[in-house]
Amino acid sequence: MNREQALFEYTLRIADDSLILGHRVSEWCGHGPILEEDIAMTNIALDLVGQATNFLEYAAKVDGKGKTADDLAFLRYDRDYRNALLVEQKNGHFGDTMARQFFFDVFRKLFFEGLTKSTDETLAAIAEKSLKETKYHLKHSSEWVIRLGDGTEESHQKIQESINNLWRFTEELFFSNDVDTMLLESGIAVDLNALYPLWKSQVAHVLAEATLEIPSGTFQQKGGRTGFHSEHLGYLLAEMQYMQRAYPGMEW
Amino acid sequence: MKNLSLEEKEREFQAKIDADQKIEPNDWMPDEYRKTLIRQISQHAHSEIVGMLPEGNWITRAPNLRRKAVLLAKVQDEAGHGLYLYSAAETLGSDREKTIDDLNAGIAKYSSIFNYPTVTWADMGTIGWLVDGAAIMNQVPLCRCSYGPYARAMVRVCKEESFHQRQGFEIVMKLAQGTPEQKALAQESLNRWWWPALMMFGPNDANSKHTAQSMKWKIKRETNDELRQKFVDITVPQAEMIGLTIPDADLKWNEERQSYDFGAINWDEFMNVVQGNGPCNKERIAARREAKENGLWVREAANAFAEKRKARQAS
Numbered sequence: 001m002n003r004e005q006a007l008f009e010y011t012l013r014i015a016d017d018s019l020i021l022g023h024r025v026s027e028w029c030g031h032g033p034i035l036e037e038d039i040a041m042t043n044i045a046l047d048l049v050g051q052a053t054n055f056l057e058y059a060a061k062v063d064g065k066g067k068t069a070d071d072l073a074f075l076r077y078d079r080d081y082r083n084a085l086l087v088e089q090k091n092g093h094f095g096d097t098m099a100r101q102f103f104f105d106v107f108r109k110l111f112f113e114g115l116t117k118s119t120d121e122t123l124a125a126i127a128e129k130s131l132k133e134t135k136y137h138l139k140h141s142s143e144w145v146i147r148l149g150d151g152t153e154e155s156h157q158k159i160q161e162s163i164n165n166l167w168r169f170t171e172e173l174f175f176s177n178d179v180d181t182m183l184l185e186s187g188i189a190v191d192l193n194a195l196y197p198l199w200k201s202q203v204a205h206v207l208a209e210a211t212l213e214i215p216s217g218t219f220q221q222k223g224g225r226t227g228f229h230s231e232h233l234g235y236l237l238a239e240m241q242y243m244q245r246a247y248p249g250m251e252w
Numbered sequence: 253m254k255n256l257s258l259e260e261k262e263r264e265f266q267a268k269i270d271a272d273q274k275i276e277p278n279d280w281m282p283d284e285y286r287k288t289l290i291r292q293i294s295q296h297a298h299s300e301i302v303g304m305l306p307e308g309n310w311i312t313r314a315p316n317l318r319r320k321a322v323l324l325a326k327v328q329d330e331a332g333h334g335l336y337l338y339s340a341a342e343t344l345g346s347d348r349e350k351t352i353d354d355l356n357a358g359i360a361k362y363s364s365i366f367n368y369p370t371v372t373w374a375d376m377g378t379i380g381w382l383v384d385g386a387a388i389m390n391q392v393p394l395c396r397c398s399y400g401p402y403a404r405a406m407v408r409v410c411k412e413e414s415f416h417q418r419q420g421f422e423i424v425m426k427l428a429q430g431t432p433e434q435k436a437l438a439q440e441s442l443n444r445w446w447w448p449a450l451m452m453f454g455p456n457d458a459n460s461k462h463t464a465q466s467m468k469w470k471i472k473r474e475t476n477d478e479l480r481q482k483f484v485d486i487t488v489p490q491a492e493m494i495g496l497t498i499p500d501a502d503l504k505w506n507e508e509r510q511s512y513d514f515g516a517i518n519w520d521e522f523m524n525v526v527q528g529n530g531p532c533n534k535e536r537i538a539a540r541r542e543a544k545e546n547g548l549w550v551r552e553a554a555n556a557f558a559e560k561r562k563a564r565q566a567s
Contacts, residue, residue, distance in 0.1 A: 026311045026320075029327055030304035031539065033547020034554075035335055038304070042328035045311075046321060053317045070316045094550045150560065151553025158549065243315035243373055250431055252315035252373070252423075 006182045008062045009082065010189060011123070012072070013225060014115075015055030016083035018130075019073055020233070021104060022048030023240055024091055033094050040140055044101075047133040054126045074244040078234050079227040086169035088224065088233045092162070095155070098144040099162035105138035106202050107173045107195070114190030123188065142206045149210025156211065163207070164215045171220040174199070269470050274400035277343040285469055288462065289399050290344050292471065294351045297337035298362035300330045302355075302536050306370040307379060315373060322419050323376060329412045336405040343401045356541045358528065365448050367530030374427055374434075374441035380420015382442075382449040382487065388413045389483045390453065393473035421490065428494040435495075442491065443499045450514075451522045453480040484512050 001009075026045035032038035056069035063072075086104060091097045112134055115127035148159040174192040183189035207214055223229060243252070256264070261280055268275065275281055304327050311327065314320035338348040354360035365383050370376070391413060394406040427438035454460055454476040466472035484503075491498050502515035525533070 023312055026324060029311055029324070030301075030308040030331075031543045031546075033543065033550035035301070035331060035338070037547075037550075038331045039328055039335065042324055042331065046324040046328065049317060049321050049324065053321070056317070073317055074315075094547065147557040148550070148553050151557045152549070154549050155553030155556075239312050242313045247315075247431075247433060250315075250434060252319055252426060 001178065001182070003182065003186070004062055004064070006179045007120070007188065008059055009179045010183055011055055011059040011062060013082040013084075014111075014123075015052050015059055015072070016081050017087050017104070017108075018048045018055065019052035020081070020083040020236065021087035021101075022046075022052055023236060024087065024089075025097070025101070027091055028097065037094075041097075044137050044140070047130075047137070051126070051130045051133070054129070058122050058126065070244075074241045078229055078237055081224075081227065081229065081233065081237070083224050083229075083233075084169065084172045084175070085221055085224040085230055086166065086173065088230060088236060089166065089169065090232055093158065094144075095148050095159040096162040096166070098141050098148065099159060099166050101137065102141040102145045102206070103166060103170050103203065104173070105134060105141050106199055106206075107170075108134045109138050110195045110198055110202075111190055111192075114195065118190070119187035145206055145212070146210040149207070149212040159210070160212050163212055164218075167215040167218045168221050170199075171196075172222045172224060175222060175225045177226075266468075269398045269468075272470075274403065275398050276400045284465075285471075286344050288466060288469070288471060289402065290341055290346045292466075293337055293341040293344070293402055294346060294354075295361050295363075297334045297341060297351070298355045298360055299366065300334035300337060301352075302362045302366045302540065303383075304330050304334075305536055305539055306366055306368070306532075307376060309370050310373060310376050313373070314376075319376075319423070326380070326416050326419065329416070333405075333409050333412070336409065340401040340405045344399075352540075352544065356537060356544055358537055361526070363452060364522065364525045364530060365445075365452050366536060367525050367533045368444070368448055369532050372437050372441060374424065374437040375445070377420050377423030377427060377438065378441040378445045380416050380418075381424050381490070382420075382445050383452070384413050384416040384420055385487060386449050386452040386483050388417055389479050389486075393479075396470070396473055398470035424496070425494045428496055438494075439496055442496050446499050447517065447521075448525075450480055450484070450517055451519075453477070453483065455519065455522075456517075481511055484514050488512055 022045050025041050025048065028038070028041045029045070030038060032041055052073065053069055056072045060067045060069050060072055086100060089096075089100060109131065112127045112131040116124050116131060118124045118127065145159060148155040150156070174196045176192045180189050180192065184191060204214055262282055265275070265279075265281060265285075268279075275285075307323060307327050307330075311320065311323050314323050338351070341351065342348060351360060355362065365386075370379070388410060391406050391410050395403055395410060397403040397406065424438050424442075427434040429435075457463060457475045457477045460476050463472060463475055467475070488498055488503065500515045502513065504513055505511075506513045524530070528534075
């Protein structure tokens with residue numbers, strides 16, 4: 001693996017997290033619990049699709065094989081997606097969606113803060129723009145975790161279950177391998193090991209305010225970052241890629 | 253303040269309208285004026301909200317990243333329009349959740365066009381082009397509506413609708429200039445949506461029960477048939493420009509009227525859809541009802557939390 005290959009892989013991880021989560025969040029459109037949430041979630045989906053576009057355009061450039069961002073978004077096979085398992089999990093109920101978003105947003109904010117200092121100017125610039133959006137997303141998701149946790153008995157129980165169920169996908173957000181090692185040396189990558197304790201304490205802080213408990217002893221699932229996905233991703237891609245597969249090579 | 257009789261109040265009210273002054277929420281208004289506006293504004297709001305569903309149906313299948321982002325932005329605008337409109341209706345004393353319950357119970361109406369299914373990507377283009385195009389035609393005169401909050405909401409709504417119409421036309425144009433398969437998608441979609449789009453302007457003037465009074469009150473500024481004719485006159489050349497055929501054998505240019513003559517609308521179909529028998533009436537209402545029911549525990553939690561916070565701040 002050379003530096004370009006590592007950078008391609010690294011950029012895909014970031015892009016695919018946004019792309020796949022953006023897809024999931026967009027599934028809520030028109031079905032939210034209240035009109036204001038339809039607006040908020042559509043907006044978040046829009047931000048995520050925008051981030052995915054920016055990172056995929058860069059990935060395509062780094063790749064240097066004449067592919068476009070759309071080729072990467074719509075024409076890869078499932079094993080070639082590098083998103084974390086967390087973001088491909090189904091929406092479930094509103095609490096499940098908010099718990100997933102909250103875990104991701106805390107991670108993403110820390111990650112983008114780090115990435116703004118990357119020696120790779122393009123990554124740093126996209127991170128800068130994305131960070132602003134992510135701060136809003138985090139404010140939105142943490143407020144909901146708190147509201148649901150400290151709301152009614154029913155909502156407390158529901159969001160606690162969401163937290164417990166999704167906890168098994170959280171450590172993978174901090175997965176690193178030789179891609180990271182190579183890019184850390186040149187100051188391109190963010191040191192994920194250093195972020196994990198910060199993530200944990202920020203999550204703990206919000207959960208405490210929400211009167212929720214942090215799960216313990218949960219076995220952690222991994223695989224997304226190396227292309228081993230859950231059963232959900234295949235269906236998601238079948239839907240997302242439908243037009244490009246059914247009408248190959250056409251412009252829209 | 254002098255004590256006016258009902259007739260005098262009504263006379264003053266009509267004089268204000270005739271002088272093109274706006275009626276504001278705290279002004280006196282006849283009960284019927286209030287009722288008509290509540291009905292019209294909430295129907296309009298419901299149309300925006302139900303209208304999110306047929307287009308939301310294609311967000312996850314949009315063919316590329318740009319189209320996906322534009323469609324998301326468009327559907328988000330519609331949710332925003334729904335919100336302004338519910339707020340405008342609230343200035344007349346209606347309650348948003350109560351009107352939504354009426355929608356979910358099948359009592360309140362919304363634009364019938366959204367009871368047709370979106371079965372191909374081309375429908376995203378056709379809806380923008382024809383449905384938003386017809387909506388603009390209906391809504392531009394509403395910017396001059398006598399009721400201030402509605403007129404002001406419409407100014408913003410119309411700006412956004414005009415962007416929706418353009419992006420829809422652009423989708424269709426791209427298809428029409430594309431491969432034979434793409435052109436066929438565009439034509440087939442136009443064939444399905446053309447007549448329902450013409451029905452969006454409502455019954456012919458002779459059969460429109462609200463038109464005369466609404467015109468007098470300047471809630472409505474142009475009749476259904478006038479608006480429909482304008483729409484046809486603008487849209488036919490657009491279709492010709494991109495090489496699509498309007499599915500109407502009777503359509504032809506009338507030199508004398510400087511306008512297009514067009515075929516008779518199938519009002520039986522219209523009434524049938526209005527009465528709940530369109531291809532998607534049941535699905536649309538079921539989706540809205542499900543959203544409300546599934547969201548109940550979330551809204552309850554938000555209320556409970558707000559109460560707790562208020563109590564904590566007070567102590």
